Amino acid sequence: xxxxxxxxxxxxxxxxxxRQLLDIVIHSLYTDREIFVRELVSNAADALEKLRHxxxxxxxxxxxxxxxxxxxxxxxxxRTLTIADHGIGMTRSELIENLGTIAHSGSKAFMQxxxxxxxxxxxxxxxxxxxxxxxxMVADKVEVFTHSWREDGEPLxxxxxxxxxxDIADWVPALTSDVNEEREEGQETDPALTSEATGVTxxxxxxxxxxxDMAEYAEAATIKRIxxxxxxxxxxPIIVNGERVNSVEAVWLxxxxxxxxxxxxxxxxxxxxxxxxxxxxFHFSADAPMAxxxxxxxxxxxxxxxxxxxxxxxxxxxxKKVLIDPSPPKLLPDWMRFVRGVIDSEDLPLNISRExxxxxxxxxxxxxxxxxxFLKFIDKEANETPEKYAEFYxxxxxFVKEGVATDNDNRESAxxxxxxxxxxxxxxxLTSLADYVTRMKxxxxxxxxxxxxxxxxxxxxPYVEAFKQxxxxxxxxxxxxxxxxxxxxxxxxxxPLQAVNSDKIELDETPAAEGEALSTEAxxxxxxxxxxxxxxxxxxxxxxxxxxxxxxxxLLPEGEISPQMRQMMKAMKKDDGIDAPEVILExxxxxxxxxxxxxxxxxxADIAHLIADQLLDTSLLAAGLIEDPQAIVARNxxxxxxxxARV
Ligand code: ADP
Numbered sequence: 245x246x247x248x249x250x251x252x253x254x255x256x257x258x259x260x261x262x263r264q265l266l267d268i269v270i271h272s273l274y275t276d277r278e279i280f281v282r283e284l285v286s287n288a289a290d291a292l293e294k295l296r297h298x299x300x301x302x303x304x305x306x307x308x309x310x311x312x313x314x315x316x317x318x319x320x321x322x323r324t325l326t327i328a329d330h331g332i333g334m335t336r337s338e339l340i341e342n343l344g345t346i347a348h349s350g351s352k353a354f355m356q357x358x359x360x361x362x363x364x365x366x367x368x369x370x371x372x373x374x375x376x377x378x379x380x381m382v383a384d385k386v387e388v389f390t391h392s393w394r395e396d397g398e399p400l401x402x403x404x405x406x407x408x409x410x411d412i413a414d415w416v417p418a419l420t421s422d423v424n425e426e427r428e429e430g431q432e433t434d435p436a437l438t439s440e441a442t443g444v445t446x447x448x449x450x451x452x453x454x455x456x457d458m459a460e461y462a463e464a465a466t467i468k469r470i471x472x473x474x475x476x477x478x479x480x481p482i483i484v485n486g487e488r489v490n491s492v493e494a495v496w497l498x499x500x501x502x503x504x505x506x507x508x509x510x511x512x513x514x515x516x517x518x519x520x521x522x523x524x525x526f527h528f529s530a531d532a533p534m535a536x537x538x539x540x541x542x543x544x545x546x547x548x549x550x551x552x553x554x555x556x557x558x559x560x561x562x563x564k565k566v567l568i569d570p571s572p573p574k575l576l577p578d579w580m581r582f583v584r585g586v587i588d589s590e591d592l593p594l595n596i597s598r599e600x601x602x603x604x605x606x607x608x609x610x611x612x613x614x615x616x617x618f619l620k621f622i623d624k625e626a627n628e629t630p631e632k633y634a635e636f637y638x639x640x641x642x643f644v645k646e647g648v649a650t651d652n653d654n655r656e657s658a659x660x661x662x663x664x665x666x667x668x669x670x671x672x673x674l675t676s677l678a679d680y681v682t683r684m685k686x687x688x689x690x691x692x693x694x695x696x697x698x699x700x701x702x703x704x705x706p707y708v709e710a711f712k713q714x715x716x717x718x719x720x721x722x723x724x725x726x727x728x729x730x731x732x733x734x735x736x737x738x739x740p741l742q743a744v745n746s747d748k749i750e751l752d753e754t755p756a757a758e759g760e761a762l763s764t765e766a767x768x769x770x771x772x773x774x775x776x777x778x779x780x781x782x783x784x785x786x787x788x789x790x791x792x793x794x795x796x797x798x799l800l801p802e803g804e805i806s807p808q809m810r811q812m813m814k815a816m817k818k819d820d821g822i823d824a825p826e827v828i829l830e831x832x833x834x835x836x837x838x839x840x841x842x843x844x845x846x847x848x849a850d851i852a853h854l855i856a857d858q859l860l861d862t863s864l865l866a867a868g869l870i871e872d873p874q875a876i877v878a879r880n881x882x883x884x885x886x887x888x889a890r891v
Contacts, residue, residue, distance in 0.1 A: 253403070253413035259345040261355055262377070266406050270380050277458075280378035281467060282474035284327050284450060286517070287376060288314045289478045291331025291448060293567065295393055298332060304395045306333075307446040313481045316471075318462040325383075325461050328449035329480075333392040339402050339412055343376060343388065357550045380406035382461050383452035389415050390448040399444040417443030477514040479567060494565045496539035496586045500527050512541045516558055516584035520544040523636050526585075526621045530613070534606075538614050540585035542622070546639040548582075555581045561607070562588040575611040577654060579647040580618070582640060587614055612653060619657040626661060626676075634674065637663050642725075649728040659733050665699060665720040667708060675719075677736040685715050687752070690742040691735075693719035695726055695808050696868065705866040706794035707744040710751055713792055718744060727808040743806070745867055747799035747828050751789055759834040762842055767833045770842045774829065777856050784828045791832030798863040799828040807868035814871070825869055829860060854883055 258266065292312045299305060310330040318325045334342060346355055379386045388402040399417065404410035452461075460466045464485055471482060471489055482490045495503055495511045512522045522541035530536045540559065547555055559576055561568045565588065569575075576583060589610050626633035637644070647658035663674035668683060680691055692711055696702045702720050711718045721730070730741045742749055762770065767787050774785040783801075791797060800806070804826055805813075813819040831838050837855075845852040861876045870876070 253401075253411035255409060255411050256340065256344060257409040258404075261346045262344065265346065265355060265374065265377055266380055269374055269377050270406055277381045278461075278466075278470045279474065280381050281327075281461075281470045283375050283378045285314060285316075285471070285475045285478060285482065288327060288329035288331060288448070289480055291329050291333070292480050293570065294332045295330070295447075296567075298393055302393075305393050305446075306391060306395050306397060310446055311481075313483055314478070316467060316482065316484045318464060318467065318485075320459070320462045323454045323456075323459055323462050325452045325454060325467070326449060327452075328445075328447065330445060330447040331393075333390045333397065333447045334388075334400070335392045335394065335397055336400055336412060338392070339388070339390065339400060343402055343404075344410060377406075379450065379452055382454055382458040384455050385453040387451040387453075388448055389451070391415075391444050391446050393446055415444065474514070477511055494562075494588070496527070496537050496562075496588055497565065503527070508539075508541075511539070512584065515560065515586060516541065516543065518543055518545070518547070518584065522584075523632075524622060524625060526618055528617060528621075530617070534610055534613060535590040536610065536614065537588045538586065538617075540583050540587075540614070540618055542583060542636065542640065544639075546582065546642070548642075549639065557581045558584040560586050561592075562586055563592040564588070564590055568592070572607075575607060576615050577611075577647065577651045579643050579651055579658075580615060582643050583618065587611075615654055616657060619654060619661065623657070623660045634663070637661075637674070645723070645725050645729045649725065649732045655733065659736055662729070664693070664726075665722070667712060667718045667720065680717055680719065681737050681739060683717055684739070688714075688716050690740045690749070691719065692716055692742055692744050692749075693721050693726075693730060694744045695721040695730075695806070697722060706791060706797040706863070707866070709792040709794065710790035711744065714751065724808050724812055727806050727812075731806075743800075745798065745800050746802055748802045749790075753789055762833040762839055766842050767831075770833075770838070770845065771831070773845050774831070774856055777853060778829070778860055781824075781827070781860060782829045783826045786828065786830055787833050788830035790830060791835070793835070794832060795835040795837040796829055796831045796859050796863045798860070798867040798869065799830055800867070801826055801828065811868070827864065827867075827869070829863060831859075851886060854879060854886070858883065 292314070295305075296312060299308070307330070312330060315328045316326065317328075383406075385403065385405050389399070390402070391397050391399045399415035401413050401415040402410055403413070454461055468484055468489055471484070475482060476490055477493070477495070478490055481488055495507065508525050508527075509521055512525070513519060521544055523544045524542040526538070526540045528536075528538055556571050557573055557576065557578075558571060558581065560570045561572045561575055575587065587610065589606075592604075592606060592610070622633075626637075641663065644658055644661045648655055648662060651658060659677060661676075663676055666675045666680065669675045677691065684691075694702050694705075694707055696705065699720055699722075702708060702718075708718050721727075730743070733741060735741060761767070771785045771787065775782065778785065805822065807825075810819065810822070810825070813822065833839070837859075841852060841855055841859075844855065858876065858879050861870060861879070864870045865873070865876070
C-alpha cells in the first residue's frame with residue numbers, strides 16, 4: 245500500500261559533517277523538538293518559491309498544472325507524518341548534494357557556530373535552523389519521494405534512518421495513493437498526494453516514520469498548533485488533512501495600530517529565519533516620491549560575529565504582495581545587509597525579473613528612499629533611548645563604520661550613528677559626533693581624534709596633553725577600520741576631523757605652560773644638532789607648543805600613510821615599496837630631559853646619541869610606528885650600563 249522502492253537501491257554514506265550533525269540532532273535531549281515542522285514547511289515553501297520563479301523562465305515544467313500548496317497529512321496508527329509540496333523537487337544528484345552533505349546555509353551555519361562557539365549543540369539548535377535533518381529529531385526513518393520540475397527527471401525515493409547513510413531508489417508508485425485509501429469518507433481527495441495517471445507528482449513528499457515516543461506528531465491538533473506558532477506567514481497555502489490552516493497575510497500592508505508587538509516578532513522570525521528578537525522594528529508607508537510599504541527589522545544578534553562570513557542581504561522585495569526577490573543584492577547598500585524585512589512597492593512593474601531588477605532605476609530609487617528613512621529612524625531611536633542604542637552599537641557598530649567608509653550616498657546619515665570613546669566620555673560610555681560638536685570650545689577649529697590600541701595607551705602617551713590643557717575633547721579610536729572611517733568622512737557638521745598626530749594642527753599658545761624653557765638660541769642649537777644626527781630618520785626637528793610634560797612627540801605631515809594603515813598593509817603583505825614614514829620630531833623645551841640634552845650634546849657625544857635615538861624611538865612607539873622594539877631594548881641596556889658606571 246505504500247510506495248515501494250525498487251529492489252536495488254543505491255546506498256551512500258553521509259558526509260562526516262552530516263553524521264556529526266545528525267548525532268547531535270538525534271541524541272541531544274532537545275526540548276523544542278517541534279521546530280522540525282517549521283524547518284520542513286519552510287523548505288517546502290522555498291521549493292515552491294523556486295518553482296514559481298522557474299516558471300517565469302522555463303517553458304517545459306513537469307506537471308505544470310499542480311497547485312503551489314503545501315499538504316500535510318498524518319496517520320496515527322502507522323505513526324507517520326507526511327509533508328508534501330509541488331515545488332521544484334530534486335534530481336538524483338541534487339538529492340545527494342542536498343540531503344547527503346552540508347552545503348547549504350542553515351545547517352552549515354549551525355555547524356560553524358558549533359565549532360567556533362565551543363557550546364554544545366543543544367543550546368545552538370534553538371538559534372539556528374538545522375533544516376532538513378531536524379526530521380530525525382522525531383523520526384527514526386524518513387522517506388523523501390521526489391520528482392524534479394524537469395520533464396526528464398526521474399521519480400526517486402530517498403530513505404534513511406539518520407545513522408547508517410541513505411538509499412536512493414527508483415520511486416515505483418503505487419497505483420492508488422496510500423493516503424487517499426485511508427481517507428475517511430466525505431473528505432475531499434487531496435490532489436497533492438496523488439496524480440491520477442501515475443501516482444508520481446512533481447515536488448517532494450517527506451514521510452516521517454515517527455519514533456515510538458513521538459506519536460503526538462501524528463495528531464492533527466499538534467501539527468496545527470505548531471503551524472500556528474511558527475508558520476503563519478508562509479506565503480503558500482498550508483493544508484492539513486484538506487483544511488487550509490494559514491492566512492498568508494501581508495503584515496507590512498497593515499496599519500501600524502493593527503499589528504501587535506508579538507505579531508511583529510513572529511513575522512520577524514519568520515521572514516529573517518533568525519531566532520532572536522528584533523532590536524528595532526521600523527514599519528512605514530509612503531506615497532511620495534514612491535508608493536512604499538516597508539517593514540524592516542534590525543536583529544539583536546550579529547550573525548557575522550559568529551565567524552560565519554558575510555550575511556546575505558535579507559530584505560525581500562515585493563510588488564503588491566507578490567514576491568519578486570527574497571534577497572535582492574543591491575536593493576539596500578551592502579553594509580545594511582544585517583537589516584531584515586520586506587519592502588513592497590506598487591510602483592514596480594509586476595513582471596520585473598530578478599535579473600533586470602538590479603539595473604532598474606526605480607529599484608535603485610526605492611532602495612535609496614528606504615535606506616534614508618531607516619537611518620533617520622535609527623538616529624531618532626538612538627537619541628531617544630541611548631542605552632538601548634549602545635547595546636545595538638556594540639554588536640552592529642561594525643556595519644555603521646563600514647557604511648561611513650564605503651557608502652557615498654548615505655555617509656552623512658550613517659555618520660550620525662557613529663559612537664566613539666573620548667577624553668570627555670564617562671568610563672564605559674561612548675559619544676556621538678553630534679554631542680562632541682555641542683561640547684566644542686570657542687576657537688576650537690576641528691574634531692580631534694587619536695587612533696591607538698587602548699584608552700590607557702592614549703592617556704599615557706604624549707599626544708592628548710596639549711588638547712586636554714586647552715579643554716579640547718579628543719575622540720579615542722581603537723579599531724583599525726576607524727582610520728578608514730575618519731578619512732572617508734573628512735568632516736562632520738562642517739568641522740574637519742583631525743588626527744592629533746597631524747603636523748597641520750595649529751594650537752594657540754597656552755598661558756599655563758609651566759617651567760623655564762631653553763633660550764631660543766639653545767633650542768635652535770639643539771634642533772639643528774638633533775636634525776643632523778637623526779638625519780636619515782626624521783624630516784625635521786622643531787620646538788612646539790603642544791607638549792606639556794612629555795619631552796617629545798612624532799608628527800606626521802598631512803596625507804602621510806597613517807600608522808594603522810601601515811600595519812594593515814603589512815598584515816596583508818602589501819607594504820612592499822612603501823617609503824618609510826616622513827616624521828617630524830617636535831621637542832618640549834620646558835622638559836628637563838630636553839634641557840639636559842642641550843648641554844650633554846656638547847660634553848658626551850656617546851650618551852647624547854643614545855638619548856637622541858631613544859627619544860625618537862619612544863616617540864615613534866607612541867605614534868604606533870615601531871614594529872620591532874629590539875633596538876629600544878638594546879639601547880635601554882646600554883643606558884643602564886652608563887648610568888651604573890657613574891655611581
Ligand atoms: P537549507 O534549507 O538551510 O538550505 P536544509 O537541510 O533544510 O538546508 O535543506 C537542504 C537542501 O535540500 C535545500 O537547500 C534544498 O535544496 C533541498 N530541499 C530540502 N527540502 C526540499 C524540498 N521540499 N523540495 C526541494 N528541495 C528541498
